[in-house]
Amino acid sequence: MLCFSAFGQHQDIRIEANFSPSAITLSRQTTYKVTIHGSQQSPAGSLPAIAGLRISGNPRVFRSASFLNGVPSVRLELSFAVKPERPGNFTIPSWNLSVQGTPRSVPPATLRVLPPNQEDLLREQARKKQESDLRQALFLEVNLPRKYLFEGETALTSVDLYIWERLPITRLVQLPQKSGDAFSQSEINRPIEKRASRNGKNYTVYSWPVALTAAMEGIHELFYKMTVRVRLQNNRGSTSGNPFLQDPFFRDPFFGFGREEAMSVTSEKLQLLVKSLPMEGRPQAFRGAIGTISTNSATDAERVTVGDPVRVTFTVSGKGNFGVMPAPEIDSSEKIKIGPPAFSFEGDENLRYEGTQRFDYVVTPLRPGQIEIPPVPFAYFDPTSEQYVNASGDSHIVRVDAGDAWVDPSSTESALAEKQEDTEPTRNLFQTESEPSEWRKSLTPEPILRSSSFWYLQIAPLFCFCWILGWRIRRSNSSRDTSAKRFASLRNEIKRATKSNDTLGFFRASRGAIREKIGVLAGQEKPEILDRDEVIFILKERKASNELISEINEVLETADAHEFAGEAISNLPLVDWQIRIKHLLKNIRALG
């Protein structure tokens, strides 16, 4: 309350007075209410006496405060009980009241007192008034500048919500929602708040500016709808009951035991005509701009070097459909290259209805000399005069120098003929790349030799290599061991056969021992399959002496004779043969 009081000190003070109800029958009682808005301090003053009315000298005092969309308001209400003594019209004239030490005037109020038999008439009047009050308490209005629009035209409209100041609105639940697909609109943002008076009632008006663009020709319906929340008193129509609850405190929707209810409000349904744009007199440069517009065209340089950009700025100012206005296009030529324009708008970015639209073109001269930049083609339709207007910009002359670093390809034909490496036209040099290509953290090429992962990777082939090598060595050793065992066995057999004078066994073992040695020499894993010719071939390949070859041949022949013919060719005793075989084996080993 202190907070409200503090705010109330800065609020404008306004006083209202009325009878509630303002018409009664003689047997009824009414209330004379004086409402002071903007203050809660008790006023000082005396009510004038009116003949025929008995006015209570002890008014009820009721203070209240409220917030509406964050704005606080306070008021003080004085209620005087009034009892008429006779029928007729009674007026309490304007009288003075001192509020916060300042004299204020209380407006006059009139009471109509009817005879007791006219009760029904009063009830009917009360019902009509209630309906009228409800219609006038809260309504939505759409304000259009004209009764019709052109297709593509943008009009600045406003959607106004009128709230009667006595209506206890707590908040606006929903912003105005457009209903009408034939129109597009700008975004609805914060409203502008203002006060208005209409039909003797004071209103708080919330106004939303909207840029409305007609999208389809024909007659189309348009209306807006929104929802607000209202705080209503709880004790509906209970005139009898606990008199304590009849106190204004409990009847006040803000401080009493009121409830909140959503209330929907809809604007009048407008039937709006959308006209199509006339085909007659439509210029070629017209691309859909509609409004009351002026244009201007300028360059930022008059003398440049080949390749240096010149900025051409084309501005469109005024009121119009800037939100849907397409950019004018200028074509490139052999002498100039023109990029797509950059847009910028100065004005209300949401509405884009009134302001200045800039189109910036970057023109790159490709040849030296006097170059004419063509005018920016632009035409618009003026909805006021209903005519097309050609508003193309001016053409601009720019002097383009060849520059020190740039060579005019057309004038350097002879130079080009002299130097074949300059076949690339200079205008193709120094082109800007619009994409950054692959990003790299560093310029330095990092040799993978210095990365540990490379060396870790080498472990796999090294391991395989070592494994294969080991396997082969083990296999070779194993083969060699077998051969040595076999040779040892054969040597023992030779010794045994010599002792026991077993000629067949002796020569069989001797032949085996020679084959074994030759097999080791030739890397033959199965030496027992070598025949005599193969043994001789290996010995010749190993460049053995003829003497050795013939001796071995003799031993093998003797062994074959014993084996297959069963006869002894040599008369040498086996002991001498043993010495000879031993000597031969030593010589064979020497060949390795």
Next chain:
Amino acid sequence: MKLIRIAVYLISITFCYGAAGNEANRPFYDGVRAEAAGDLDAAITSYEKAVAISHSANLHGNLANLHYKMGASGKAILHYRKALLLDPGNPELNSNLAFTRKSSGLSSATPSADDFYFAPESISIWIWATTIAFWLGAYTCLLLTGSFISGFAKIAGVICWAVIVAFGTYAIWRADRNIDFIAREAVAVLPPKADEGNETSVIRLRRYAGGANDANAELKPGEVVRIDKDENGQLKMHITKDQVKWYLARSVSGGKKGWATAEELQRILQ
């Protein structure tokens, strides 16, 4: 656990690289827009912001083009060289560099084997090729040891293998040496004060590290020099009392030698 660590490491590397690229995108596009609008100074500033974050061939190419248009041919050549390090085969960059060198009065560089076969960026190819040849040869030797192939064929095969591996090793060494050269290479650039309207300015190679001594030789903007190494293998430099960094440099041909400031000699890998 080890696998998770490796995965986290790889992901973090990927994100770091991606993030750097993304950060540099904005100043790059700002530069393109400023250039299109004709504001070359703003474009250079934006591109240099992008260079401070990351590198790309087109970024250095655009920056080089702008420096050339602004009359700073030394810086233009420096950035063309940087761009070509990232995209060596780009014909436009090569044409622009050749044109800029020519217009700056520098002799056109004759491409040698070091610029192509043993170029710094080819080192990875050489390393992989040599490694593969080494292992293939080693396995072949191992498998053919016990075979019936004649000894001559075996010896010839081993010699061929050794020659291939030796050549690969030589190529790696040479490419690595070129990386070292690139790390020491610098382009002569006119300091900002001298850049203003003085097209005939040169960069002096002084006898000693300091401003007030005679020049041994002079360099044209854009000329490439190689900074000497000290006994520790680091770039030979000297920082004077006024905190100016000096490099001892010699021209690639070896004809010119002397000291110049780090501002005058801008390293390609910087």
